[in-house]
Amino acid sequence: QVQLVESGGGLVQAGGSLRLSCAASGRTFSLYSMGWFRQAPGKEREFVAAISRSAANTNYADSVKGRFTISRDNAKNTVYLQMNSLKPEDTAVYYCAADVMSWRTSTTPDHYDYWGQGTLVTVSS
Numbered sequence: 028q029v030q031l032v033e034s035g036g037g038l039v040q041a042g043g044s045l046r047l048s049c050a051a052s053g054r055t056f057s058l059y060s061m062g063w064f065r066q067a068p069g070k071e072r073e074f075v076a077a078i079s080r081s082a083a084n085t086n087y088a089d090s091v092k093g094r095f096t097i098s099r100d101n102a103k104n105t106v107y108l109q110m111n112s113l114k115p116e117d118t119a120v121y122y123c124a125a126d127v128m129s130w131r132t133s134t135t136p137d138h139y140d141y142w143g144q145g146t147l148v149t150v151s152s
Contacts, residue, residue: 028053029055029059029141030051030052031049031050031051031052031123031125031141031142031143032049032143033047033048033122033143033144033145034050034146035047035048035146036120036146036147036148037147037148037149038149038151039113039148039151040150040151041113041115041150041151041152042112042113043113043150044109044112045110045113045148046107046109046110047063047107047110047121047123047146047148048106048107049061049063049105049106049107049123049143050103050105051104053104056101056104056125058080058127058129059080059125059126059127059129060077060078060079060080060126060129060131060132060133061077061078061097061106061123062074062075062076062078062123062125062132063075063076063077063106063121063123063124064124065117065120065121065148066119066120066145067119070119072122072136074088074134074135074136075087075095075121076088076091076095076108077097077126077132077133077134078097078106078132079129079130079131079132080129080130082098084132085097085132086133086134091110091117094110094111094113095109095110095111096109106123108121113148113150114150115150115151115152116150117148117150118149118150119148120147120148121145121147121148122142122143122144122145123142123143124136124141124142124143125139125141126138127140
């Protein structure tokens with residue numbers, strides 16, 4: 028069992044930056060690949076970024092490529108999402124998730140086994 032807690036959300040102006048963190052409980056964090064997803068009001072949850080257990084592989088949605096960076100620190104049981112050049116359309120609740128299939132960087136929510144409670148990011152124009 029893994030428990031995930033996101034932090035770092037908030038209100039930021041367009042063009043600004045935020046860094047989200049996701050802290051995981053347990054000693055098995057390094058065995059999971061990790062993903063970030065987001066869900067805007069009235070929309071389905073969508074993939075943002077993912078990183079394999081060793082950080083050797085990353086995957087990004089086209090909408091965030093070049094602006095967002097996913098990283099992890101296995102010693103701290105934490106995965107990060109650095110978000111730069113934020114746009115109003117990035118406004119959403121952001122969730123981190125853990126996938127026991129640690130070799131993949133899946134874009135599919137159903138592939139993830141554990142989820143955090145989410146943190147709200149609001150980008151004003």
